[in-house]
Amino acid sequence: MRNDLILCGVGAMGQRIARLALARDYPIRAVVDRDPAKAGIALHELLDIPEPEQPVIITPDLNLALQGEKATVMHATGSFLTDVAPMLRDCLEKGHDVISIAEEMIYPMAADRKLASELDELARLHGARLLGTGVNPGFAMDVLLLALTVPCGQVGHLYARRCNDLSDFGATVLDSQGVGLTIQAFERAVAAGEVVGHVGFRQSICLMAAQLGWPVDRIEEHKVPIVTRVARSTPHVSVAPGEVAGCHHEAVAYCGDREVIRLEHPQQIRPELEGIETSDFARISGDQAIEMRISPEVGGGAGTAACAVNAIAYLPLARPGLVHLNELPLTAPRFAQSPLD
């Protein structure tokens, strides 16, 4: 049954996916996680929820978890295509559909064309579908903008700015954005690849460009420190005035010399201390000028879990192979979002 789920990865995001899938009554057949501390624990123990009739024990053994009839794998183990490809390959070879929240899976051709093509072929060969989804990339800076082009006769430029708050995150995320560094240390960390900023700009740009038929020739990315004027702190970090409270990461796409897409994503702790409201902003410029603002921004964590679980019902509508969000209806008719819950 395609509605049977196999969870691959039950870290913070995988656990959100598990909770929502259970709330929607999807049967979870198996759970795999490579973390030795989770092996042998039951899923309900990890989630701290009542024991079900048939408890599922978390295993570190992927092949064991993938046994059985064709199901849908909910994949949440990493961001980068090269890191997650071996696991995806194993899933597809067993004929399982895969819904992944790996950022680069939104448009894997933009990360590694050869590897993405291999996965596409493997999926077709085994009658399986492979979809990447999430809030960003996957919604706030791409699919939502495409939705806004529906009433446009001609589009010349797309702009999006997502301003969010990192205050709830731990050391790993804060380090990846350079929070707490001096300006000089930030610049060095960017050069060394330690401050990665946002993962997925290339995916958002290539997804939109493919949908709009735009021949993007070049993408430029810049990472600039967000230097605070006031002291900002969270349970994990304290930042003094003049130090780095976050990373303003932007990507600009060109057709020839012409800028056609600009995406800006300032990520920082405690933005409200300098009067900054978090938001998703988008502007479509063409025969219509559409300016859209969502404030506060669409939640990244809850939203990504919802995108993944909502996809279970409508992914089977797609042909086997690598599937992109723009090729599917937004959601499945009659997906279970009862107003009476």
Add this chain to the structure above:
Amino acid sequence: MRNDLILCGVGAMGQRIARLALARDYPIRAVVDRDPAKAGIALHELLDIPEPEQPVIITPDLNLALQGEKATVMHATGSFLTDVAPMLRDCLEKGHDVISIAEEMIYPMAADRKLASELDELARLHGARLLGTGVNPGFAMDVLLLALTVPCGQVGHLYARRCNDLSDFGATVLDSQGVGLTIQAFERAVAAGEVVGHVGFRQSICLMAAQLGWPVDRIEEHKVPIVTRVARSTPHVSVAPGEVAGCHHEAVAYCGDREVIRLEHPQQIRPELEGIETSDFARISGDQAIEMRISPEVGGGAGTAACAVNAIAYLPLARPGLVHLNELPLTAPRFAQSPLD
């Protein structure tokens, strides 16, 4: 060829559709309009554009226009299902796909279940597709809200408010909204069915409810006069303080006793004279609270023409029969919105 177009109705909206379709290089095979003043005129004369190699003469004869291989009919002759059904029937019997901007065609089952079912069966029988589209209904108060539910795990209530400006419209539209009436005359005109307000609330509600699996039991509509405090005028009407500058029309949907959808659409002339900004506002209430504002609002005229022309490329992805917007991808991959135009 499904890309060959037959235009049915070349009033103000049909002409917008014609211009955009020509800009996209869709071949227009035939044009039909029942207005005797247009019969015998060439389309390029009506549009005041250069003469093409093969001019198309506007005919009042529908059967003549529908001759030939299966094509796509762009239908823009009216709002109500019962009015447009005979023409749609003729198109479908010839096997033509139909894209209609009739408001009730967004979800015709909500207007007349028997008639909508007949059209569905007829379309299936002849291998044709029948789609209704437009900005409102069709986008601003339904599909756009559904897009905002993509990152939601649970949705409990939908709210939308579209505030627009009627100043550019002529007597027919202004009369349909009661502009220029006294409050007493407005109330009488509503009771007599002369002030119709917005056409399409039931369609927007039923489209969203179908997508979300919500069993809507009851829809209530109210039309309230927008009474101006200042003098407002357009080339077609002058309204004194204390008179009616427009119609605030709202619709509320219930599951049992619980309100689940509220749509408000205040339409008036010169809203800026009382400091009112036109906008599309939406709120999704559920596990996420998403508030979205587009200001000024998405253009109704240009937007509806674009929705219709954009659908040409992706309607063939649907199975034959009555098709709804929520069953299709948002747009076709690689639809022609070149940034280089």
